[in-house]
Amino acid sequence: MSKKMSGASSLVQSLESAGVDVMFGLPGGAILPAYDPIFDSKIRHILVRHEQGAGHAATGYAQVTGRVGVCIATSGPGATNLVTPLADAAMDSVPMVAITGQVPSVAIGTDAFQEADIRGITMPFTKHNYLITDPKDIPRAIAEAFYIAGSGRPGPVLVDIAKDALQKETDFVYPKELSLPGYHPQLEPENQYIKDAAALIAQSSKPVFYVGGGVIKSNASKELMQLAELVGAPVVTTLMALGSFPDSHPQHLGMPGMHGTVAAVTSLQKADLLITLGARFDDRVTGKLSTFAVNAKVIHADIDPAEIGKNRFADVPIVGDLKRTIAALIPAVKAEFAKNKADLTPWIASMNKLRATYPLGYELPKDGSLSPQYVIERISALTGPEGIYVAGVGQHQMWASQFVKYENPRTWLNSGGLGTMGYAVPAAMGAKVGAPDATVWAIDGDGCFQMTNQELVTCALNNIPIKVAIINNESLGMVRQWQTLFYEGRYSNTSLDSKRVPDFVKLAEAMGCVGLSCERPEDVDAIIKQANAINDQPVVVDFRVFRDAMVWPMVAAGTSNDDIMIAREMAPDWDSQEL
Amino acid sequence: MSTHTLSVLVENSPGVLARVAGLFSRRAYNIDSLAVGPTENPDISRMTIVINVESHSLEQVIRQLDKLVNVIHIAELKLAESVQAELLLVKISATSKNRFDVDAVLETYGASIVDEGADYMTIEATGDAAKISDLLNALERFGIRELAQSGLVAIERGSGSLADRTLSTQSIPTADSGQADYQN
Numbered sequence: 001m002s003k004k005m006s007g008a009s010s011l012v013q014s015l016e017s018a019g020v021d022v023m024f025g026l027p028g029g030a031i032l033p034a035y036d037p038i039f040d041s042k043i044r045h046i047l048v049r050h051e052q053g054a055g056h057a058a059t060g061y062a063q064v065t066g067r068v069g070v071c072i073a074t075s076g077p078g079a080t081n082l083v084t085p086l087a088d089a090a091m092d093s094v095p096m097v098a099i100t101g102q103v104p105s106v107a108i109g110t111d112a113f114q115e116a117d118i119r120g121i122t123m124p125f126t127k128h129n130y131l132i133t134d135p136k137d138i139p140r141a142i143a144e145a146f147y148i149a150g151s152g153r154p155g156p157v158l159v160d161i162a163k164d165a166l167q168k169e170t171d172f173v174y175p176k177e178l179s180l181p182g183y184h185p186q187l188e189p190e191n192q193y194i195k196d197a198a199a200l201i202a203q204s205s206k207p208v209f210y211v212g213g214g215v216i217k218s219n220a221s222k223e224l225m226q227l228a229e230l231v232g233a234p235v236v237t238t239l240m241a242l243g244s245f246p247d248s249h250p251q252h253l254g255m256p257g258m259h260g261t262v263a264a265v266t267s268l269q270k271a272d273l274l275i276t277l278g279a280r281f282d283d284r285v286t287g288k289l290s291t292f293a294v295n296a297k298v299i300h301a302d303i304d305p306a307e308i309g310k311n312r313f314a315d316v317p318i319v320g321d322l323k324r325t326i327a328a329l330i331p332a333v334k335a336e337f338a339k340n341k342a343d344l345t346p347w348i349a350s351m352n353k354l355r356a357t358y359p360l361g362y363e364l365p366k367d368g369s370l371s372p373q374y375v376i377e378r379i380s381a382l383t384g385p386e387g388i389y390v391a392g393v394g395q396h397q398m399w400a401s402q403f404v405k406y407e408n409p410r411t412w413l414n415s416g417g418l419g420t421m422g423y424a425v426p427a428a429m430g431a432k433v434g435a436p437d438a439t440v441w442a443i444d445g446d447g448c449f450q451m452t453n454q455e456l457v458t459c460a461l462n463n464i465p466i467k468v469a470i471i472n473n474e475s476l477g478m479v480r481q482w483q484t485l486f487y488e489g490r491y492s493n494t495s496l497d498s499k500r501v502p503d504f505v506k507l508a509e510a511m512g513c514v515g516l517s518c519e520r521p522e523d524v525d526a527i528i529k530q531a532n533a534i535n536d537q538p539v540v541v542d543f544r545v546f547r548d549a550m551v552w553p554m555v556a557a558g559t560s561n562d563d564i565m566i567a568r569e570m571a572p573d574w575d576s577q578e579l
Numbered sequence: 580m581s582t583h584t585l586s587v588l589v590e591n592s593p594g595v596l597a598r599v600a601g602l603f604s605r606r607a608y609n610i611d612s613l614a615v616g617p618t619e620n621p622d623i624s625r626m627t628i629v630i631n632v633e634s635h636s637l638e639q640v641i642r643q644l645d646k647l648v649n650v651i652h653i654a655e656l657k658l659a660e661s662v663q664a665e666l667l668l669v670k671i672s673a674t675s676k677n678r679f680d681v682d683a684v685l686e687t688y689g690a691s692i693v694d695e696g697a698d699y700m701t702i703e704a705t706g707d708a709a710k711i712s713d714l715l716n717a718l719e720r721f722g723i724r725e726l727a728q729s730g731l732v733a734i735e736r737g738s739g740s741l742a743d744r745t746l747s748t749q750s751i752p753t754a755d756s757g758q759a760d761y762q763n
Contacts, residue, residue, distance in 0.1 A: 123594075123601050127646075127648070131593070147751060175753055177751060178751040180648060181590065182590060182647070182649055183648045304646070306642035306646055308642075309636065309638060309639060
């Protein structure tokens with residue numbers, strides 16, 4: 001059955017047919033025709049203050065719900081403001097559909113007002129994109145966009161629609177079937193590789209589960225727990241995987257990588273087998289690649305065949321959905337264990353000793369000022385593992401990855417791959433929309449916060465009561481840390497003076513939020529409790545923290561994981577460890 | 580470093596050349612030549628890409644290429660198993676004095692004259708890279724004024740067709756909702 005309607009109505013009906021319940025956007029000239037039927041649609045449209053906010057909000061929503069996040073903007077600057085969130089979603093494999101208006105088809109290529117070739121611009125970091133000039137193509141493009149964004153390795157898809165295609169009359173028919181001859185994600189792992197992997201696991205005496213964000217995308221935490229407990233090997237979870245395996249589990253060694261725990265980093269370095277599940281051997285995890293896990297064989301399971309062998313050779317490559325892959329590995333490993341199983345006891349004991357000797361920790365500032373790590377630790381303790389934690393990028397992000405205790409998947413959101421400062425506030429907004437009953441804390445830096453805080457207005461006006469902890473060290477803290485370590489303390493352009501300007505409390509109040517400030521360690525708990533008790537308004541807490549706190553441990557960029565430092569000029573005491 | 584010829588079937592849709600070229604550029608893969616043209620199926624174009632693999636494995640290039648939604652199929656065409664040809668148009672200086680010598684060269688390489696005047700001639704030739712290169716060497720002494728050369732095109736030997744074997748018409752039900760959980 002087809003119905004006559006405008007291209008714009010066809011777009012909105014297509015979005016409804018695709019199951020969209022909320023979208024984040026901001027209208028403008030070229031997309032204006034679409035906003036008329038949006039006015040009557042059952043889809044909740046949240047009017048943001050900047051299109052970048054719409055994009056990150058869609059990402060936050062998607063990461064919390066597992067559904068496809070949707071954002072919408074006009075042509076030209078509206079569309080280019082989505083570029084950062086699209087690149088961010090591509091790097092972190094977040095399912096997202098972005099709709100943009102385009103100048104009328106006859107004006108395309110003429111440098112028309114608010115024209116930008118957003119399809120061309122976004123080709124490198126969308127999973128796919130479309131330019132639609134004929135209204136009859138709208139339903140198919142939308143249906144394909146949602147399928148492509150949400151299936152296989154998730155990612156962002158952009159649909160750019162010329163204004164005249166929105167205005168013209170068309171027949172609306174939502175496709176029942178899609179034909180994408182060049183797109184067939186392989187979900188089912190090959191049995192032979194499952195068997196090969198199981199055999200390697202049974203032989204290994206020093207195996208480690210190297211778990212990445214793919215486990216969360218494929219909702220495979222339950223299966224991971226079964227497999228991990230069956231094998232008994234240590235588990236490390238990357239920055240994108242925090243929460244996929246409980247921090248409190250005795251097999252969990254923490255996060256590997258540049259600011260990972262000594263135990264997690266060392267376990268990869270000393271392992272004889274990496275059981276890699278939905279991780280991609282990112283440089284922040286491997287350190288200097290040629291010195292990474294040199295004695296380990298690699299099982300690499302990922303839904304994206306191009307990830308396998310990209311950075312590190314895989315002895316056993318397994319392409320497929322992780323939930324199915326892990327589910328298939330469980331009986332295969334059991335069958336192998338019935339025949340033989342290497343003794344892991346010495347390996348586990350040495351890793352447990354490392355974990356006990358080098359736990360994550362921090363020194364309290366000697367001047368009695370507020371420790372940023374302490375603030376984050378207390379937010380976690382007082383909010384609990386059911387809360388959702390969203391970070392920006394920098395020191396506060398790393399501390400939030402280290403000192404919040406994660407027990408559940410989809411409770412930790414951050415910009416891992418692209419490292420987008422300003423991610424936290426809008427992503428937290430999207431997360432709260434996706435999980436309205438959860439307490440959502442944006443743990444942000446004073447630098448990041450000043451990039452995107454305008455979305456607190458959106459939160460205040462749309463009943464999206466997020467909480468923001470500004471870890472205010474009045475600097476671009478991570479850059480400052482590098483200047484301390486690698487540039488002889490020459491602090492070029494990293495001082496923000498944000499304990500003087502702006503006044504974050506007043507700024508919060510001006511945006512319709514509750515603004516609080518905290519400077520003394522003894523006030524931290526009371527203020528967090530006060531913030532947690534407010535559920536009808538966004539809350540911003542300006543935690544005015546010690547400026548010179550640093551993130552440790554650290555593997556300096558480009559160096560080997562073997563050179564991990566637990567504090568400035570302090571390496572672990574390897575001689576006392578038997579590895 | 581080794582050279583490989585990839586035959587890539589792509590959807591005949593706008594922007595597909597930009598997608599492929601952009602991928603090669605941003606991942607720092609080296610393209611020696613790229614030729615695009617129609618196939619027997621109006622919905623499908625064929626790109627013949629000659630790549631030089633240095634720091635990346637051929638496998639990695641193919642897998643990245645395969646991620647492009649508009650790319651339908653990729654096959655490596657080995658020299659022994661395919662017919663490969665480039666097209667050369669070359670304008671040389673030719674006078675009545677050396678006409679005879681030129682004709683002899685052209686005959687050897689099966690090349691033909693497609694345009695000529697009092698002091699020049701434009702020659703058309705096809706063949707694999709070695710033959711074209713040899714021909715150019717042979718013509719050099721007459722003075723090459725200008726040349727235009729296509730990328731390599733290639734086709735599998737034998738009666739089979741890449742498209743027949745690889746094009747599935749498999750379709751995907753949209754279910755009731757684009758928000759369906761496709762993965763599980």
